[in-house]
Amino acid sequence: MLAGLIFAVQDADEPTGALAGTLPFAGMTVIEYQARLLVAAGVSQIVVVVARLTPELLGAVARIGRRGVAVDTVRSAGEAAARLHPLSRLLVLADGLITTESVLVPLAREQGDVLLVIPEAEADAGYELIGGGDSWAGIARLDRERLAEVAAMPRDYDVQSSLLHVAAQAGALRLVLADGEPGGGHGIETRRDTLESRSRAVVGATLAARPGWFNRWLVRPLARVAMPWLMRRHVPTAALAGGTAAAAIGALAALWFDQLTVGLLLAVFTVTLATLVATFAWLRDEDVLARAMSGVVLGVPAVAALLLGHALDAQSGELTARVLALALVVAGALGHRAAPVARPIGWGDAPGYLVTLAVGTVVGLPFLGLAGAALYATVTLALAIEALRARV
Numbered sequence: 386m387l388a389g390l391i392f393a394v395q396d397a398d399e400p401t402g403a404l405a406g407t408l409p410f411a412g413m414t415v416i417e418y419q420a421r422l423l424v425a426a427g428v429s430q431i432v433v434v435v436a437r438l439t440p441e442l443l444g445a446v447a448r449i450g451r452r453g454v455a456v457d458t459v460r461s462a463g464e465a466a467a468r469l470h471p472l473s474r475l476l477v478l479a480d481g482l483i484t485t486e487s488v489l490v491p492l493a494r495e496q497g498d499v500l501l502v503i504p505e506a507e508a509d510a511g512y513e514l515i516g517g518g519d520s521w522a523g524i525a526r527l528d529r530e531r532l533a534e535v536a537a538m539p540r541d542y543d544v545q546s547s548l549l550h551v552a553a554q555a556g557a558l559r560l561v562l563a564d565g566e567p568g569g570g571h572g573i574e575t576r577r578d579t580l581e582s583r584s585r586a587v588v589g590a591t592l593a594a595r596p597g598w599f600n601r602w603l604v605r606p607l608a609r610v611a612m613p614w615l616m617r618r619h620v621p622t623a624a625l626a627g628g629t630a631a632a633a634i635g636a637l638a639a640l641w642f643d644q645l646t647v648g649l650l651l652a653v654f655t656v657t658l659a660t661l662v663a664t665f666a667w668l669r670d671e672d673v674l675a676r677a678m679s680g681v682v683l684g685v686p687a688v689a690a691l692l693l694g695h696a697l698d699a700q701s702g703e704l705t706a707r708v709l710a711l712a713l714v715v716a717g718a719l720g721h722r723a724a725p726v727a728r729p730i731g732w733g734d735a736p737g738y739l740v741t742l743a744v745g746t747v748v749g750l751p752f753l754g755l756a757g758a759a760l761y762a763t764v765t766l767a768l769a770i771e772a773l774r775a776r777v
Contacts, residue, residue, distance in 0.1 A: 387493060388473040389423035389431040390465065390532075391416060392480035392545045393442055398576045405481035405575040407441035411584050412616060412669040413448075414441070415574070419478050420449040420456070421670055425486055426493040428476055431456045432465050434544050452670075462544045463536040469529055479523035480545060481511070483583050485570045485591055488562070492526050498557035499526040500549070511573030513546060515553045522562045523573055527552050581613055584668075591664060596728050599736035604660045611661060612668075625662045626674050632658060633685050640692035643699075645751055649743040652689045656682050656736045683721070686739035687714045690758065693742060697752055706752060709759045713738060716762035723769035733765035 393406035393416050406416035413421075420431055433446060435458050450456045459465045469475075476493050478484075492499060501524040503512060508520035515521050527548070535547045562571065570586045595601075615625070632655040639648030663678035694710025717738055724732060738758040745754015 386430070386470050386473045387426070387428045388469050388475055389420070389428040390434070390475050390477045391419050391431060392434045392478070394434060394436045394545070395480040395575060404439060404442055407439065407445055408577050408580055410483065410580050411587065414445045415481060415483065416442070416445050417448055419482060420452065422484065422486060422489050423476060423478070424452055424454055426476060426490050429454060430470065430473065432468055433458045434465060435460060461536070461540055462532055462538070462548070466529070466532045466536045469532070471529070473529050475527045475529060475532065477525040477527060477548065479521070479573055481573045481575050482523040483572055483574055483587060484524065485587055488571055489524060492524055492560070495526045495558070498528060498531065498552050498555060500552060500557045500559050501525065501562055502559045503562045509572070511575070513549060515549060519559060521549050522571070525549065525552060525557070527557070531555065584613060584616060596726065596730070596732065597734040597737060598730050599734065599740060600660065601730060604657055607657065608661055608664060612665065615665060622662065622666045622669055622671050622674050625665065626678060629655060629659045629662050629678065629681060633681055636685065637688055637692060640689055640696065643696050645693060645696060645746050649689060649693070649739070649746050652685050653739055653743050655685055656739055659685070660736070683735045686735040687717070689739060690714055690742060690755070693746070693751060693755060697755070706755055709755050713755065713759040713762050716759065716766045720762055720766035720769050723766065723773055725772055728772070732768060733761045738762055
């Protein structure tokens with residue numbers, strides 16, 4: 386059983402008296418964002434160590450409980466140990482930590498005591514020194530016994546610091562934070578004015594973790610600019626999703642009425658917007674809208690390819706384009722199912738095939754674009770099958 390341990394003790398660096406864990410981040414609070422990462426990593430119980438219960442913290446804890454995970458607030462290591470299942474393993478997050486799934490989930494799969502660390506020379510003031518030239522990077526995977534050891538200490542000891550040093554002294558394995566994460570999507574924040582830049586980094590890191598050159602080269606730069614603006618203005622996700630749906634209908638209608646260039650360019654814009662909205666909904670914990678937008682990202686390219694094939698064959702009186710379009714959709718769907726999550730950037734995906742169709746149509750060779758996309762999907766499917774065979 387995997388349980389999450391969060392700390393909400395430290396005050397924010399501002400005169401309001403707010404806790405660092407209750408500062409706003411990505412449409413929620415920092416502690417809620419931490420909780421959603423823990424839930425995504427597979428925890429079934431969350432324990433929050435607090436020093437005082439503010440109204441903001443009580444509200445955040447109540448909202449965390451609505452995620453379907455058991456959540457308790459405690460004031461000491463002894464209380465935390467009493468609330469946890471005897472066989473539980475702990476996934477610990479530092480007070481005020483901002484990170485991403487790509488950093489957290491691999492640690493959740495580790496066995497034994499593991500500390501995520503960063504070289505002391507590269508650490509900022511938010512990271513705690515643990516000796517040996519390392520600083521704790523804010524995540525640990527520990528056995529429950531470590532918490533019991535801290536519970537045996539005097540109550541005035543800092544729980545987070547004591548737990549960290551008990552684990553270090555017990556010889557916990559140290560994993561170094563990957564290059565590029567410090568100062569990016571991962572860090573400890575206690576200031577309201579720096580959380581916006583951290584949110585941009587988290588969005589960038591989240592998109593960078595997604596496969597495909599379309600996400601990395603087209604969507605990610607746009608997201609870094611658009612996401613903070615949308616968050617500051619509290620734009621409703623439903624409104625963005627409605628605009629995306631309208632754009633999708635417009636793109637497909639244009640293709641149906643033989644406006645091929647306009648339709649495909651609008652379809653590329655729609656898929657880009659849908660990817661952004663899906664990320665925005667994920668940050669706001671709106672899973673239904675996130676899944677719907679992910680469906681748009683997959684569905685619009687498929688329907689656009691079929692409509693393009695229909696339009697080309699209507700002009701030529703043949704069936705070749707329809708067959709190519711159908712082959713593209715089938716190979717693309719199978720490749721999507723077979724491809725591993727971590728795959729080379731050059732492998733195809735639905736947005737990539739759509740861009741191939743659009744480029745071919747813009748230069749006046751729509752049939753060649755359709756054939757190229759079908760070939761691209763077939764090659765990607767073949768590579769995915771070989772990757773599956775290599776893992777067997």
